[in-house]
Amino acid sequence: MQTINFLKPNRDNIKNYSIIGSVLILISLIDVISNSFLKTNLTSFLPGSLTTLFPLILGLIGLNMMRIDYSGNKKLDLLNKNINTNNFNALLTLLIIFSIIKALPPSLSWMILDANISGDSKDACTGTGACWTYIKVWFRRFMYGMYPNEFHWRINTAFILVIALGFVGYFMKENLKKYLALYYVIIYPVIAYLVIYYLISGGSFGLQWVETGAWGGLSLTFIVSFFCLIFCFPLGMIFALGRRSNLPAIKYISICYIEFWRGVPLITVLFMSSVMFPMFLPEDFFMDKLVRVIIAITLFEAAYCAEVIRGGLQSLPRGQYDAAKSLGMGYWKMHIFVILPQALKLVIPGIANTFLALVKDTPLIFVVGLAELAGMLALAKTNPKWLGFAMEGYIFASIIFWIICYAMSKYSYNLEAKYKTER
Amino acid sequence: MSDPIIKIQNMNKWFGDFQVLKNINLEVEANKKIVVCGPSGSGKSTLIRCINRLEEHQEGDIIVDGNELSEKTKDIEKIRAEVGMVFQQFNLFPHLSILDNCTLAPIWVKKMPKKEAQELALDQLKKVQIDDQANKFPGQLSGGQQQRCAIARALCMQPKIMLFDEPTSALDPEMIKEVLDAMVSLAKGGMTMIVVTHEMGFAKEVADEVIFMDEGMIIEKADTKEFFANPKSDRTKLFLSQIL
Numbered sequence: 036m037q038t039i040n041f042l043k044p045n046r047d048n049i050k051n052y053s054i055i056g057s058v059l060i061l062i063s064l065i066d067v068i069s070n071s072f073l074k075t076n077l078t079s080f081l082p083g084s085l086t087t088l089f090p091l092i093l094g095l096i097g098l099n100m101m102r103i104d105y106s107g108n109k110k111l112d113l114l115n116k117n118i119n120t121n122n123f124n125a126l127l128t129l130l131i132i133f134s135i136i137k138a139l140p141p142s143l144s145w146m147i148l149d150a151n152i153s154g155d156s157k158d159a160c161t162g163t164g165a166c167w168t169y170i171k172v173w174f175r176r177f178m179y180g181m182y183p184n185e186f187h188w189r190i191n192t193a194f195i196l197v198i199a200l201g202f203v204g205y206f207m208k209e210n211l212k213k214y215l216a217l218y219y220v221i222i223y224p225v226i227a228y229l230v231i232y233y234l235i236s237g238g239s240f241g242l243q244w245v246e247t248g249a250w251g252g253l254s255l256t257f258i259v260s261f262f263c264l265i266f267c268f269p270l271g272m273i274f275a276l277g278r279r280s281n282l283p284a285i286k287y288i289s290i291c292y293i294e295f296w297r298g299v300p301l302i303t304v305l306f307m308s309s310v311m312f313p314m315f316l317p318e319d320f321f322m323d324k325l326v327r328v329i330i331a332i333t334l335f336e337a338a339y340c341a342e343v344i345r346g347g348l349q350s351l352p353r354g355q356y357d358a359a360k361s362l363g364m365g366y367w368k369m370h371i372f373v374i375l376p377q378a379l380k381l382v383i384p385g386i387a388n389t390f391l392a393l394v395k396d397t398p399l400i401f402v403v404g405l406a407e408l409a410g411m412l413a414l415a416k417t418n419p420k421w422l423g424f425a426m427e428g429y430i431f432a433s434i435i436f437w438i439i440c441y442a443m444s445k446y447s448y449n450l451e452a453k454y455k456t457e458r
Numbered sequence: 459m460s461d462p463i464i465k466i467q468n469m470n471k472w473f474g475d476f477q478v479l480k481n482i483n484l485e486v487e488a489n490k491k492i493v494v495c496g497p498s499g500s501g502k503s504t505l506i507r508c509i510n511r512l513e514e515h516q517e518g519d520i521i522v523d524g525n526e527l528s529e530k531t532k533d534i535e536k537i538r539a540e541v542g543m544v545f546q547q548f549n550l551f552p553h554l555s556i557l558d559n560c561t562l563a564p565i566w567v568k569k570m571p572k573k574e575a576q577e578l579a580l581d582q583l584k585k586v587q588i589d590d591q592a593n594k595f596p597g598q599l600s601g602g603q604q605q606r607c608a609i610a611r612a613l614c615m616q617p618k619i620m621l622f623d624e625p626t627s628a629l630d631p632e633m634i635k636e637v638l639d640a641m642v643s644l645a646k647g648g649m650t651m652i653v654v655t656h657e658m659g660f661a662k663e664v665a666d667e668v669i670f671m672d673e674g675m676i677i678e679k680a681d682t683k684e685f686f687a688n689p690k691s692d693r694t695k696l697f698l699s700q701i702l
Contacts, residue, residue, distance in 0.1 A: 357512050358549035358608075362563035362615060363539030372562055376553050454553070 052100045053111065059097030063090035063129075064136075071137050091129055098125040146430075157421060169424040170431050173415050177431070180251015180406055182235075189242065190254050193234035197227045197261070220269050224262070231258060247325040248404070253435060255407040259329055260394045266333040267393070268386070271340025276370065278345055289341070296338035301399055304331045309403035328400050336393050343385035347378035380454045387447035391440050408432055463488045463619060463650055464509060469518030471504060478504050479515070480674040488618070491651045493661040493682075496671035497697065502654040503546075505671070506621045509652065510541040523618060539567055542612030546624040548604040550596035556583065556607050557592040560614045568615065575614070582610040586640045602633025606640050613644070620644065622653040658702060662686060670694045 067090050069075050078089045098119050106112055118128040149164030152171060160166035170177070179187050200223060204215055235258075238244035250258070277289030296304075308331035309324055316322065351374060359369040379386075398409035406414055412428040415421060462485040471479040478501045486492055494502045507513040508520060511527050511534055520527040525537050551559050560579035564570040570578070583589040586606035588599075596604055605625055612620060622641065626634040638660050645651055645664040655661070661668055661682060668685040670678040670693075678685065678694045689695050 352547070352549075354545055354547050354549035355551065357507075357543075357545060358551070360512060361510055361538055361541070361543035361545075361621075362611070363535045363567040364563060365535045368566050372566060373551055377551070380553065 049103055049106055049108070052103065053106075053108075056097040056100035059093050059100070063094040063097065064132075066090045066093075067133050067136050072140050090133065091126070094129040095122065095125055098129070165427050165430075166424055167427065169415075169421055169427050173411075173421070173428075176252060176415065177408060177411050178252045179254050180411055181249040182245060182251065182254070183243075183249070186237075186243070186245060189234045189237065193230050194254070194257065196230050196234070200226055200230075219265070224265050227261070227265075247323050250325065251406040252411050253408045255400075255405065256394070256397050259325075259332065259397045259400060259405075259407065262329045263332045263336055263393055263397075264390055266329075267336040267340050270333065270337035272344055272375070274337060274341035275344035275348060278341065279348060293338045293341050296335050297342070299335075301332070301335055301396055302402055304335050305399060305403050307331070324403065325405060328403060328405060332393070332396070332400075336389060336396075339389045339392075340386065343382050343389055344378065346385065347380075347382035348374065350381055351377055380451075383447050383451050383454075387444055391443055394439060394443070395436060408435060462486055463523055464652075465519070465521040466509075467519045467521075469508070469515050469520060471501075471508065471513065471515045471517075478674050479508070482518070482676060484669070484676065484679075486619075486650065486652065488650050489648050490666045491645050491649075491664050492653070492667050492669060493665040494652065494654045494669045494671060495656060495658070495661065495697075495701075496677075500671045501674040502671050503623050506543075506623055506652055506654055509619075509621060510538045510543055512543075535567070539563075539615055540617050541619045541621060542615055542617035543621045544605070544608050544612055544623065544625045546627050548596070548601070548608045548628070550604055550608055550611070552596050555593050555595055556588065556599070559596065559607060560611045563611070564614050579610070579614050582613045583607070585613075585643070586610050587636075600633060601629045602636045605629060605633075605637045609637075609640055609644070619650045619652070622651065622655065624654050624656070626655065626657055656701065658686075658698075670697065672697075 066077050069077055076086060078086045081089060099122065101111065102115055102119055102125075103111065104115070106115070119125050145164045147164070149162040150167055151160045151162050151164070152167040153159055154168050155172050156168075157166070159168045175184060175187065179190055182190065203223075204218065207215060207218075233239060234242070235250070236245060236247070274289045274292055277285045278293065280286045280289070305328060308327040312327060313322075355373055355377065356369065359373040364373070397407055400407060401410035401413060409432055412425075412432055416425040416428055464484070464486040466482050466484040469479060469482040470477065482505060484505075494505065496502050504513055508515050508527075509522060511520075511531070514529070515527075522537055523540055525531065527534070527537070531537070550556075551562070554562060557576065557579055560582060561572070561575040564575040564578060565572055580589050580592060583592055586609055588603050588606050588610070591599060591603060591607075596607070599607065605628075609625075625641070626637050629637060634657070638657060641651075641653070641660065642664055651664075653660070653665075665682045668680060668682050669676055670685070670689075670691075672693055678689065678691050680690070685694075686698070689698055
């Protein structure tokens with residue numbers, strides 16, 4: 036006759052234990068779910084605090100009974116290895132699951148079930164949940180800022196053009212591929228600048244002039260991030276190489292540059308660019324505030340890029356330099372064909388990190404009066420007709436930023452996979 | 459006696475305070491094969507790295523193919539293009555395929571048309587018997603194959619001199635032979651070679667002269683037969699007794 040050892044589950048009694056264990060966990064889950072969704076307390080017959088702890092205790096016992104090493108059951112092994120290695124981990128697992136279940140119904144009902152989206156004024160929001168009407172009404176402002184409504188097509192067209200031009204590299208003929216870097220580093224930014232200048236700013240070709248102060252919302256986020264990203268990378272590369280140069284002048288200029296920009300906060304840089312910088316310019320010289328801000332952020336982020344790229348350069352073995360030199364390559368050929376391709380591949384995660392930080396730093400331009408997405412939110416929430424909807428706005432902005440950043444990080448993973456040549 | 463292709467006179471080199479090479483004098487004639495041996499730390503590698511100026515020397519003259527190497531040397535790249543080098547750690551470019559490893563320098567340094575460079579590369583790869591691996595990446599090859607590719611890559615620049623820096627030291631014993639075979643056939647083709655190695659069998663087979671170095675000095679320099687049969691200095695005798 037088989038004796039069941041209650042203290043030590045093992046392979047022999049796996050069937051009894053795993054079944055009893057799963058039943059216990061199931062009961063604990065049902066208790067929490069009914070408590071959370073149906074607002075009924077199945078264990079009200081228990082005294083006070085035991086009611087709250089009941090599912091936790093039950094779940095712990097259940098998981099304890101299922102903790103069988105090398106059970107032979109793949110799914111059970113996976114469970115035990117990852118979330119059920121000991122009682123403490125089991126407790127954490129249960130706490131996390133229970134908190135999610137507890138938090139789900141209120142957030143669901145706030146965001147969807149009790150929320151309003153119809154109507155076009157604050158009065159439409161009658162429910163206790165979120166007021167998405169607010170986002171709906173303000174949507175164009177969040178996207179385009181104070182840019183006149185009738186000209187929004189100009190922003191859209193400009194963006195479509197810029198994105199389309201960005202894909203040109205994919206369709207380049209094989210014999211033109213060697214100009215790819217030239218295209219992306221110099222030609223593309225210039226064309227993009229011209230497109231944005233003539234279409235969004237206007238002033239010629241019969242398009243009405245719209246000053247940059249009126250630009251805003253997500254489109255401004257894109258414009259600022261776009262130019263900063265494409266300029267800060269090559270600039271960072273130059274300073275990374277400069278810092279490793281054998282020529283003292285170049286080396287120390289690079290070090291000073293990097294250490295200066297890394298040492299000052301972005302917010303002061305932005306203030307300087309918009310308030311102090313124009314004072315040093317000659318009277319008749321005019322530079323748009325947006326351009327100044329883009330230059331400031333570019334210079335700032337280039338210093339970070341430079342250090343990330345330098346990390347990649349330093350991780351290459353000396354043999355790579357030796358081999359390139361021994362084949363008769365000079366400094367530039369060696370770096371362009373041998374060193375940089377390898378170093379840049381290594382720093383993709385670091386560069387992606389810097390770029391994500393850059394995109395998320397753009398809201399700071401609000402301090403100099405440029406209202407991109409987060410800035411528009413800050414303006415909108417103080418509108419007397421729409422007071423009290425900051426929450427909806429920030430959730431909306433978080434989702435948008437998350438989508439942008441997640442897309443970027445996904446893309447960086449793809450790049451890593453694409454250029455992976457090691458075994 | 460023809461003019462030497464490499465001429466080193468009274469050369470001294472320091473790493474900081476430490477003198478690695480002491481008063482080196484060496485002449486190598488075209489088409490000669492020199493083997494450099496000696497205990498580790500004796501300055502063998504540094505010596506041949508000085509010949510294509512991967513290391514700078516502080517005193518004395520190094521003249522390679524009529525060009526003196528010094529800080530003033532312009533176009534050091536041109537001289538390096540004439541001097542092929544094979545390294546202990548292969549140093550292939552891991553981001554390029556085997557074929558691209560071989561064609562990179564001919565195309566960009568020698569301005570060779572791409573097609574011609576590829577034909578040349580395949581030809582050289584065939585000589586070391588890895589032309590079937592041309593489209594793989596270095597990481598997918600064995601050590602011996604990688605080292606043979608490194609030899610082919612250096613040969614694609616059609617150098618006048620080949621330097622080998624312990625080419626078999628990082629290889630499995632089984633793979634040493636395939637690399638040595640490639641080097642032997644290269645030697646029989648008439649290439650000027652300076653080889654730092656511990657493979658005494660190779661030295662006996664192809665070397666015209668053997669140089670024994672210790673503590674940064676050339677202790678002994680002799681014809682191969684003479685060197686093995688009749689070593690003069692006690693240090694050489696001791697070294698040979700340990701290695702053979």
